[in-house]
Amino acid sequence: MALERTFSMLKPDAVKAAHIGDIYQQIEATGLKIVAVKMLQLSREQAEGFYAEHHGKSFYEPLIAFMTEGPIMVQVLEGEHAIETYRNLMGATDPSQAAPNTLRANYGSGMPANATHGSDSPESASREIAFFFSDDEICG
Numbered sequence: 262m263a264l265e266r267t268f269s270m271l272k273p274d275a276v277k278a279a280h281i282g283d284i285y286q287q288i289e290a291t292g293l294k295i296v297a298v299k300m301l302q303l304s305r306e307q308a309e310g311f312y313a314e315h316h317g318k319s320f321y322e323p324l325i326a327f328m329t330e331g332p333i334m335v336q337v338l339e340g341e342h343a344i345e346t347y348r349n350l351m352g353a354t355d356p357s358q359a360a361p362n363t364l365r366a367n368y369g370s371g372m373p374a375n376a377t378h379g380s381d382s383p384e385s386a387s388r389e390i391a392f393f394f395s396d397d398e399i400c401g
């Protein structure tokens with residue numbers, strides 16, 4: 262299979278708890294390469310744009326409030342089956358349901374504070390990478 266790219270985010274809870282290094286270590290242990298990185302704090306407008314698909318859902322407002330409460334890390338990951346590999350590394354959305362040693366089991370504390378985000382399809386990956394990175398910021 263050709264190399265695939267996915268978008269990864271360390272959410273405010275993971276950055277605040279100083280788990281950047283731990284999570285990067287687990288990502289690199291899968292064989293995926295980190296090919297772009299940025300730290301930033303989302304504005305409300307950015308958070309709403311990023312999670313537009315969830316507008317109107319019961320968890321939308323708590324999710325936007327959580328996502329804007331502190332800095333995040335965003336990454337582009339590259340490798341074979343990058344999207345599936347990284348979703349598997351993250352584990353289930355709810356940390357209490359996530360398999361042992363997944364990122365959400367290790368570093369998430371609940372909902373919406375589940376430590377990480379990862380693209381769920383090639384279309385999402387393209388949209389989410391372009392949301393945060395220009396082509397010349399990616400060291401592929």
Ligand code: RTP
Nearest residue numbers: 320324353354372373374375377378379380381
């Ligand atoms: P993500 O987009 O953040 O990678 O997570 P996901 O695909 O596993 O889950 P998704 O359904 O897209 O939900 C986005 C984020 O919203 C919060 N959430 N809270 N209280 C709830 O029922 C609930 N459901 C979702 C989580 O932070 C989830 O990651």
Ligand code: MG
Nearest residue numbers: 378379380381
């Ligand atoms: Mg999602």
